[in-house]
Amino acid sequence: MTTTIIFTIVCLSLLGLGLALILYFTAQKFKVEEDPRIDDVEAILPGANCGGCGFAGCRAFAEGCVKAESLDTMYCPVGGNDVMKNVAVYLGRTIAEKAPQVAVVKCNGNCDSRPKTSNYDGYPSCAVMSTLYSGDTGCRYGCLGQGDCELSCKFDALKMDPRTGLPEIDADKCTACGACIKACPKILIEFRNKGPKGKRIFVSCMNKDKGGIARKSCSVACIGCTKCQKVCAYDAITISSNLAYIDYNKCKLCRKCVVECPTNAIWEVNFPVRVPKKEVLTAEEQ
Amino acid sequence: MSKTFSIGGIHPSDNKISVKAAIENFPLMEMAYISLSQHLGAPAEPVVAKGDKVKTGQLIAKANGFISANVHSSVSGTVSSIELLPDLAGNPVQHIVIKVEGDDWLENINRSSEIEREIKLSGPEILVKIAECGIVGLGGAAFPTHIKLSPPPGKKAEYLIINGAECEPYLTSDYRIMLEQPEEILIGAKIMMKALNVNKCFLGIEDNKPKAIKKMKGLCSKSYPQIKVVSLLKKYPQGGEKQLIDAIVKRQVPSMGLPIDTGVVVQNVGTALAVYEAVQKNKPLFEGIVTVTGKCMTEQRNFRMRVGTTFESMIFAVGGFPKDAEKLISGGPMMGKAVSRIDASSVKSTSALLLLTEKETKRGEEGNCIRCAKCVEACPMGLEPFLLNRLSRAGKIEELEANMVQDCIECGSCIYTCPANIPLLDTIRLSKAQVLKILRSRPKK
Numbered sequence: 001m002t003t004t005i006i007f008t009i010v011c012l013s014l015l016g017l018g019l020a021l022i023l024y025f026t027a028q029k030f031k032v033e034e035d036p037r038i039d040d041v042e043a044i045l046p047g048a049n050c051g052g053c054g055f056a057g058c059r060a061f062a063e064g065c066v067k068a069e070s071l072d073t074m075y076c077p078v079g080g081n082d083v084m085k086n087v088a089v090y091l092g093r094t095i096a097e098k099a100p101q102v103a104v105v106k107c108n109g110n111c112d113s114r115p116k117t118s119n120y121d122g123y124p125s126c127a128v129m130s131t132l133y134s135g136d137t138g139c140r141y142g143c144l145g146q147g148d149c150e151l152s153c154k155f156d157a158l159k160m161d162p163r164t165g166l167p168e169i170d171a172d173k174c175t176a177c178g179a180c181i182k183a184c185p186k187i188l189i190e191f192r193n194k195g196p197k198g199k200r201i202f203v204s205c206m207n208k209d210k211g212g213i214a215r216k217s218c219s220v221a222c223i224g225c226t227k228c229q230k231v232c233a234y235d236a237i238t239i240s241s242n243l244a245y246i247d248y249n250k251c252k253l254c255r256k257c258v259v260e261c262p263t264n265a266i267w268e269v270n271f272p273v274r275v276p277k278k279e280v281l282t283a284e285e286q
Numbered sequence: 287m288s289k290t291f292s293i294g295g296i297h298p299s300d301n302k303i304s305v306k307a308a309i310e311n312f313p314l315m316e317m318a319y320i321s322l323s324q325h326l327g328a329p330a331e332p333v334v335a336k337g338d339k340v341k342t343g344q345l346i347a348k349a350n351g352f353i354s355a356n357v358h359s360s361v362s363g364t365v366s367s368i369e370l371l372p373d374l375a376g377n378p379v380q381h382i383v384i385k386v387e388g389d390d391w392l393e394n395i396n397r398s399s400e401i402e403r404e405i406k407l408s409g410p411e412i413l414v415k416i417a418e419c420g421i422v423g424l425g426g427a428a429f430p431t432h433i434k435l436s437p438p439p440g441k442k443a444e445y446l447i448i449n450g451a452e453c454e455p456y457l458t459s460d461y462r463i464m465l466e467q468p469e470e471i472l473i474g475a476k477i478m479m480k481a482l483n484v485n486k487c488f489l490g491i492e493d494n495k496p497k498a499i500k501k502m503k504g505l506c507s508k509s510y511p512q513i514k515v516v517s518l519l520k521k522y523p524q525g526g527e528k529q530l531i532d533a534i535v536k537r538q539v540p541s542m543g544l545p546i547d548t549g550v551v552v553q554n555v556g557t558a559l560a561v562y563e564a565v566q567k568n569k570p571l572f573e574g575i576v577t578v579t580g581k582c583m584t585e586q587r588n589f590r591m592r593v594g595t596t597f598e599s600m601i602f603a604v605g606g607f608p609k610d611a612e613k614l615i616s617g618g619p620m621m622g623k624a625v626s627r628i629d630a631s632s633v634k635s636t637s638a639l640l641l642l643t644e645k646e647t648k649r650g651e652e653g654n655c656i657r658c659a660k661c662v663e664a665c666p667m668g669l670e671p672f673l674l675n676r677l678s679r680a681g682k683i684e685e686l687e688a689n690m691v692q693d694c695i696e697c698g699s700c701i702y703t704c705p706a707n708i709p710l711l712d713t714i715r716l717s718k719a720q721v722l723k724i725l726r727s728r729p730k731k
Binding site: 125135 | 372375376377378623624626627648649709712713715716719
């Protein structure tokens, strides 16, 4: 009995040792030489594997950084400037600082301002819905409200608000990885500079129909009236296909356009509360 | 003994409540909204301008590109605008809006009801005539007929199949024309046989239309010996192109292939009638038979309707909106499209307007898949819908391709049989589009 046990143990140990040796020598023989810096750069990165940098994951990005001649085109949106600076210092290169960005939703037609014209009872997915028809409201550019963007967000920064039926972005959690931009079939989400102290102004509408048609389907649609363009002293606002767009690089955050907009389609974020006249607007953005 | 396709299929109640309604002419509308994208392929290019006077049957937009079709005015009057208007899905499409003034037809259209039996044109001339008259497939996809009738080089058609199955529940437009204009359809088939240079033709009719089968059989045995009427089993989707080929000539269309790969061309009976009218009567395609039906309606009718009629006016022509109507469908209940705007207008291939109540149309709450395999049994293409649905939700494109999601014909048999109300077709249709996009972008061997 004992001899059988001893025999078994010895046999298995020898077998294990033999196989370990084979494995060891094979590993030595076929070892892939990798730049050790890749591991170090990967350690600096946040490890979210979100793909926001355009690479397949953090390791691929680290490899890209090490191999690339300059870091100008490389940017990790999750880690931001701090992480990129660390990477640049470690690799002995320089990098220009980038303004931090955040995703914004360019539709503010909620249940009251943009009434439903039909009931959709298919599979709750914006992608499926957009293949079937233009949407369950009068506006064919607006948010479909099925929450494909919420599913795509890996940072818990984007939530569908059941009250408005629109996605709400938590600017603190948003890393500007771009997953929601790809998920939205109506292309309603855009990156914008976070702005000083998080202050930013943008047109929260994508309706390209003529004013009358846009207004009919949604009371807070941009109607392309050009009032904001006329009041802007910095030439930051352009209007094409009946839709205003504010260039965040030129905008000096003077807020004149916000007051001027007849449909409240222009939003200001993180500004101090203004004179009581504008209370309606600030209530909406919260 | 009725023939049928080999795998899958379902048996929905056929609900053909408008069978007895003879075709009547729809009253002329005040404004015609004629879409320039009534066919598969590139939108047609307008050849009239605002303020122009047009006559019924006049060319108002010409084909733009290889896969495209001419569009003709369905009314006479003045062009009031050319603008982007929403189609039935709400997407903007160029429309020519015509204010109707009288009904003044072009002189060269033969409006007599006398049957012209002698085919004077030669094969290539027929194709030119069909292209000129803007004929498209009236089975649903609206593919330009002249392209379908000219097989690509290296491929030869052996048979022509005329599709009179009309397997969709509720629809009766094809049935009515088979009863009322049978000989015209057969002459249309003969014209297409001449264009394709084939001498064997089948006319498939589902066996729930015994009157049509009898009438057609009588006519064929008397004066059209090359056309054989085939009785088909009442089973959905019997009228699918691939299913019809399988049922009648027992050939399988290869994956990603076309019917012509098996030497067969399939055309709808409505298309055959349109071809007859174009070639023998010189009448372009600007009107079609539309069934207006629904259990909630007090009356069900079959209309001969001009292209560009709004859905709103169709409903008012049959006594207005029923109170309990919840959903409007253009086409049949299985493959038709929901109408999201009643101000949208009919196109060449509009075959029906169906009104359903909430009880008939409401989807049940989605449950869990219990692997009953009813969907697998029902799929006429031999796919596994439950698996495709799971893969689609997980976004596994490669596996979807390996499981042939691209072969789905979107007939809806799976979603019809699913006891758990899983939106199988919704998810499969989405991934089919994604996979097809990838397949088309791949370089060809």
